[in-house]
Amino acid sequence: MIELNQVNKSYGKHQVLFDINLTIAKREKVVILGPSGSGKSTVLRCINGLETIQSGDIRYEGASVLGDKAMRKLRLEVGMVFQRFHLFPHRTALENVMEGPIWVKGMKKHEAKELATDLLAKVGLSGKEDSYPGKLSGGQQQRVAIARSLAMQPKAILFDEPTSALDPELVGEVLSVMKEVAAEGMSMVVVTHEIGFAREVADRIVFMDQGKVIETGTPDEILDRPQHVRTQSFLSRILK
Amino acid sequence: MKLDYSVIMPFMPVFLEGAWMTVKLSVLSLALGLVLGIIGGLCKTSAIWPLRAVANLYTWIFRGTPLLVQLFILYFGLPQLGITMGPFQAGVLGMALNTGAYVTEIVRSGLTAVDRGQSEAASALGMSRSVALFRVIGPQAIKVIIPPLVNQFIMTIKNSSMVSLVTITELFRTGESVIVSTFRSFEVYTVIAIMYLIMTSLLMIVAKQLEKGMSAHDRA
Ligand SMILES: Nc1ncnc2c1ncn2[C@@H]1O[C@H](COP(=O)(O)OP(=O)(O)OP(=O)(O)O)[C@@H](O)[C@H]1O
Numbered sequence: 233m234i235e236l237n238q239v240n241k242s243y244g245k246h247q248v249l250f251d252i253n254l255t256i257a258k259r260e261k262v263v264i265l266g267p268s269g270s271g272k273s274t275v276l277r278c279i280n281g282l283e284t285i286q287s288g289d290i291r292y293e294g295a296s297v298l299g300d301k302a303m304r305k306l307r308l309e310v311g312m313v314f315q316r317f318h319l320f321p322h323r324t325a326l327e328n329v330m331e332g333p334i335w336v337k338g339m340k341k342h343e344a345k346e347l348a349t350d351l352l353a354k355v356g357l358s359g360k361e362d363s364y365p366g367k368l369s370g371g372q373q374q375r376v377a378i379a380r381s382l383a384m385q386p387k388a389i390l391f392d393e394p395t396s397a398l399d400p401e402l403v404g405e406v407l408s409v410m411k412e413v414a415a416e417g418m419s420m421v422v423v424t425h426e427i428g429f430a431r432e433v434a435d436r437i438v439f440m441d442q443g444k445v446i447e448t449g450t451p452d453e454i455l456d457r458p459q460h461v462r463t464q465s466f467l468s469r470i471l472k
Numbered sequence: 473m474k475l476d477y478s479v480i481m482p483f484m485p486v487f488l489e490g491a492w493m494t495v496k497l498s499v500l501s502l503a504l505g506l507v508l509g510i511i512g513g514l515c516k517t518s519a520i521w522p523l524r525a526v527a528n529l530y531t532w533i534f535r536g537t538p539l540l541v542q543l544f545i546l547y548f549g550l551p552q553l554g555i556t557m558g559p560f561q562a563g564v565l566g567m568a569l570n571t572g573a574y575v576t577e578i579v580r581s582g583l584t585a586v587d588r589g590q591s592e593a594a595s596a597l598g599m600s601r602s603v604a605l606f607r608v609i610g611p612q613a614i615k616v617i618i619p620p621l622v623n624q625f626i627m628t629i630k631n632s633s634m635v636s637l638v639t640i641t642e643l644f645r646t647g648e649s650v651i652v653s654t655f656r657s658f659e660v661y662t663v664i665a666i667m668y669l670i671m672t673s674l675l676m677i678v679a680k681q682l683e684k685g686m687s688a689h690d691r692a
Pocket residue numbers: 243246248266267268269270271272273274275
């Protein structure tokens with residue numbers, strides 16, 4: 233469904249991705265692990281065009297998204313959830329979720345409202361419809377952000393460290409919403425340091441270091457029998 | 473000579489007429505300047521470099537030269553090239569271009585003050601740049617833009633006294649004509665000062681209300 237072929241990305245002279253190859257199949261859950269600065273966020277941001285790549289190709293459902301038209305289709309069908317939520321601070325939780333359906337898809341306001349109300353209920357935020365993001369906890373904000381993404385009825389969602397900015401006691405509520413979304417068959421690419429989540433949800437784990445994919449495999453393969461020294465030392469560090 | 477405001481009271485209609493001209497000049501050039509400034513600010517933050525270049529050239533010239541010189545070029549200079557304007561047109565055009573250059577900078581800094589994550593979130597939702605601007609970036613930028621914008625508008629109202637030098641009889645210039653027949657400089661110019669103060673105060677009151685209305689549902 234999403235395919236990266238030999239992707240290279242640099243910021244000026246500083247190359248941050250080297251020949252990345254990655255395929256995400258329909259309904260597949262891919263977790264990307266790796267130390268800070270290894271290029272995990274950059275991979276996600278290249279997929280939906282928040283960053284431009286220097287060489288290689290990214291394809292979505294067979295078509296290269298380096299063209300504007302294909303990128304527009306990808307952005308309609310592939311959502312993103314950010315580490316720092318990026319909710320619209322001047323709109324209520326409900327309005328945040330309604331914004332995409334109304335202004336991107338042209339959905340009628342009352343339909344969008346119904347959809348947004350249902351989605352907020354699904355992420356456990358009934359009663360918070362009229363709260364502004366600034367009045368919500370981090371965990372609540374991230375759940376609104378997930379609902380905002382779901383409101384576009386995406387085929388895939390990219391998660392960039394969705395729980396890293398949260399207080400430890402709020403991580404669980406966000407992960408359980410993500411597991412629910414996963415169970416419904418959503419394709420997901422998740423950058424996270426939550427090994428428990430990776431083991432439970434991932435079909436495949438990709439380990440990255442210094443802008444390269446070091447190894448790829450099932451959770452058992454990567455977490456229990458890592459082949460590469462860098463994977464081993466990374467895991468021993470975060471499992472400590 | 474003792475102060476005596478009663479001498480100039482009969483000239484009130486003259487002052488008011490001048491004040492009305494100042495209001496017309498200011499309102500027109502503020503409106504045009506605002507439009508120019510919004511376009512300019514959007515150009516400055518555009519991804520298209522020729523638009524940025526044009527906007528940069530514009531603000532460079534109009535912020536870097538005195539308003540008075542700009543007015544004189546428009547009114548006294550352009551006729552030499554065969555372009556003639558009435559004093560009112562030249563006055564409004566000069567003030568609008570000048571105000572627009574400052575508003576361009578204000579709009580630009582307002583737009584860039586909005587967290588980059590906001591436009592990224594909008595893009596990730598599939599919003600086009602224009603939808604993102606109207607729904608996401610603009611509403612947040614306005615809060616940053618309004619205070620300096622009000623300052624700029626006050627400057628423009630005060631600067632309108634300069635168009636008296638391209639022969640428009642606005643508030644400041646009415647003073648001269650009243651002094652000629654009364655020799656009451658102090659009284660005349662204090663009355664004029666108070667009239668400017670009334671105009672700028674009205675603007676500040678409107679701005680306060682606007683700001684209050686907008687911060688009603690601010691982030692915590
Ligand atoms: N806008 C930018 N300009 C220049 N360099 C950047 C930019 N964004 C990221 N980088 C660099 O690119 C490299 C990869 O960054 P990236 O954010 O993708 O890493 P990451 O694996 O997501 O790390 P983290 O776990 O800290 O989020 C880093 O060396 C970073 O310094």
